Amino acid sequence: MDQFIIFFSFIIIIAAVMTIISFNPVHSVFWLVVLFINSSIFLISLGFDFLPLIIIIIYVGAITILFLFVIM
Numbered sequence: 001m002d003q004f005i006i007f008f009s010f011i012i013i014i015a016a017v018m019t020i021i022s023f024n025p026v027h028s029v030f031w032l033v034v035l036f037i038n039s040s041i042f043l044i045s046l047g048f049d050f051l052p053l054i055i056i057i058i059y060v061g062a063i064t065i066l067f068l069f070v071i072m
Helices: 002-021 025-046 050-071
Strands: none
Touching: 002 025, 025 050
16 A cells, blocks of 8 residues: 555656646646546545545546646
């Protein structure tokens, strides 16, 4: 279980850094989606149920799609 948490923590850090340093806005939004999904998986592995589902529905489903439509 500890290796699972360390693995997803590492992916969350990489995705956050790539979101910031990406020059292309579409790539930045892609890394933001990866960040939200991995943070939700991380919270589910810690035992939370409601918050990760809200993160996926609101942030990935609504705000990120809105960012993509605005960029395109």
